[in-house]
Amino acid sequence: MTEVTHVDNLAERQLILKIKEGDQQAFHELILLFEKKVFRLAWGFFQDRDEAMEIVQETFLKVYEKIDRYDERSSFQNWLLRISKNLCIDAYRKFKHRKTHQQDVFELVEKWGQTAVKSEDRVDRDSFEQSLKEGIAGLSNRQRLVFVMKHYNLLKYQEIAQVLKISVGTAKSLHHRASKSLQKKLAHYEVSE
Amino acid sequence: MKECRHIQPLFFAGQDGELSPADKQRLTRHLESCSNCRAAYNRQAQVSKGLAGLVAGADMVEASIDWAEQAHAIHRYVKSRTMGRMPSRALAWKILVPMAATLFILGIGLGYLLFSPLAVKGPLPVLSSEPQVSWSVLQTTLGKKELSNYLTNAQILLTDLMRSCDPGSGQVDVDQLNRNRVRTMLQQSRYFDDYLHDPQLMSARGLFKQIDWLLYEILALDDGASCTQVSRLQDYVRRERLLFKIRLIGKDIVYSEV
Numbered sequence: 256m257t258e259v260t261h262v263d264n265l266a267e268r269q270l271i272l273k274i275k276e277g278d279q280q281a282f283h284e285l286i287l288l289f290e291k292k293v294f295r296l297a298w299g300f301f302q303d304r305d306e307a308m309e310i311v312q313e314t315f316l317k318v319y320e321k322i323d324r325y326d327e328r329s330s331f332q333n334w335l336l337r338i339s340k341n342l343c344i345d346a347y348r349k350f351k352h353r354k355t356h357q358q359d360v361f362e363l364v365e366k367w368g369q370t371a372v373k374s375e376d377r378v379d380r381d382s383f384e385q386s387l388k389e390g391i392a393g394l395s396n397r398q399r400l401v402f403v404m405k406h407y408n409l410l411k412y413q414e415i416a417q418v419l420k421i422s423v424g425t426a427k428s429l430h431h432r433a434s435k436s437l438q439k440k441l442a443h444y445e446v447s448e
Numbered sequence: 449m450k451e452c453r454h455i456q457p458l459f460f461a462g463q464d465g466e467l468s469p470a471d472k473q474r475l476t477r478h479l480e481s482c483s484n485c486r487a488a489y490n491r492q493a494q495v496s497k498g499l500a501g502l503v504a505g506a507d508m509v510e511a512s513i514d515w516a517e518q519a520h521a522i523h524r525y526v527k528s529r530t531m532g533r534m535p536s537r538a539l540a541w542k543i544l545v546p547m548a549a550t551l552f553i554l555g556i557g558l559g560y561l562l563f564s565p566l567a568v569k570g571p572l573p574v575l576s577s578e579p580q581v582s583w584s585v586l587q588t589t590l591g592k593k594e595l596s597n598y599l600t601n602a603q604i605l606l607t608d609l610m611r612s613c614d615p616g617s618g619q620v621d622v623d624q625l626n627r628n629r630v631r632t633m634l635q636q637s638r639y640f641d642d643y644l645h646d647p648q649l650m651s652a653r654g655l656f657k658q659i660d661w662l663l664y665e666i667l668a669l670d671d672g673a674s675c676t677q678v679s680r681l682q683d684y685v686r687r688e689r690l691l692f693k694i695r696l697i698g699k700d701i702v703y704s705e706v
Contacts, residue, residue: 279523279527282523282526283519283520283523286519286522286523287515287516287519290515290518290519290522291510291515294510294513295506295510298506298509298510299506302502304509308518311518311522312521312522312525312526315522315523315525315526316525316526316529316530319526319530320530383494383498384498384501384502384505387495387498387499387501387502388502391502405460406499406503407503407506427457428457430460431456431457434459434460434492434495435456437495438488438491438492438495441491441494441495441498442491
């Protein structure tokens with residue numbers, strides 16, 4: 256598996272060179288360039304704004320601390336997303352535990368409080384999306400990462416493979432298994448032929 | 449069934465319009481003939497639709513964030529966590545490399561002092577009332593060349609005296625020629641000694657006093673000086689001479705006790 260070289264992205268490389276020399280302005284520009292991409296990955300992974308924002312912050316902290324280890328011959332975006340996905344995986348266990356606890360609290364509130372009146376169609380859609388979210392959350396870390404990178408970050412299989420350091424075939428296979436798993440999870444929703 | 453396994457991975461790509469014309473035709477033909485895959489394809493379409501909703505939700509959240517302000521916040525956070533220090537490579541180049549270079553140069557200097565041919569090997573000889581000598585003071589007062597000549601002559605003289613050491617009696621036989629050389633040496637020591645009356649240089653006087661005293665003893669003894677005494681003086685002068693040479697390459701050494 257060979258990494259795609261980005262020799263043409265001169266501005267990006269110059270920016271990174273400046274950061275390596277300690278240029279704070281260049282680092283600020285780098286944050287502006289890539290913060291949304293990191294956010295999308297983290298959002299897709301957690302479906303939670305606060306958690307995603309925390310991942311964005313930690314990612315850039317790691318980037319700043321480890322920028323000298325970045326090899327300019329490889330894609331910076333892939334390196335950045337690799338850092339993010341590692342942070343996502345590390346944070347996910349704690350997040351899941353917290354979420355389960357929150358869920359219990361919400362269920363109690365919903366049980367005793369009044370729920371807003373919604374149209375049947377809206378309830379169905381919300382319920383379907385909720386099931387889909389739960390389905391994504393139930394995927395394995397690798398499947399979820401591939402799925403999120405494919406649909407939230409709109410990366411190609413080759414790019415996903417580079418970020419996760421797996422083969423393109425494995426990336427495709429993980430995506431296919433994730434899809435099958437989601438179909439299974441949502442099978443009780445009626446499908447019209 | 450085998451065909452189904454090959455077709456199903458194409459579902460997502462088919463729904464996103466990313467299939468090649470050949471694969472698209474293959475997928476269409478298979479779906480027309482396989483009801484199982486048709487149902488799976490529809491379920492997949494539903495997932496895609498739901499996913500589009502989720503992605504649209506992500507777009508909305510993303511649009512609601514002030515990213516310029518967010519970038520400032522992230523930058524502030526990174527600065528606070530790194531205490532304003534530079535990235536590691538910049539840190540290495542601006543601080544660690546010069547520090548390592550300085551340590552390296554100091555290491556070479558120290559290594560030269562310890563292991564060069566000029567370095568003093570083994571334990572230094574101990575004399576009674578060991579003088580405290582600062583060569584930088586001495587060479588400024590007496591002159592570098594004069595001091596160097598004095599020490600060289602002293603060493604040669606003492607080496608010659610040791611050659612006449614009789615192991616049986618343990619005495620050095622000082623003949624007339626060597627007696628004259630010792631006298632000249634004594635005169636020079638006293639000459640230097642006269643220059644060192646300044647109280648600040650009193651400690652340096654010890655060196656010449658020591659040489660002076662031993663040489664005088666050699667002269668005073670009719671039956672010759674003891675080999676041990678001459679040998680000790682020889683070691684002492686050799687050491688002072690080496691230290692003086694080290695001083696010549698820019699190192700000043702002050703020692704009080706051995």
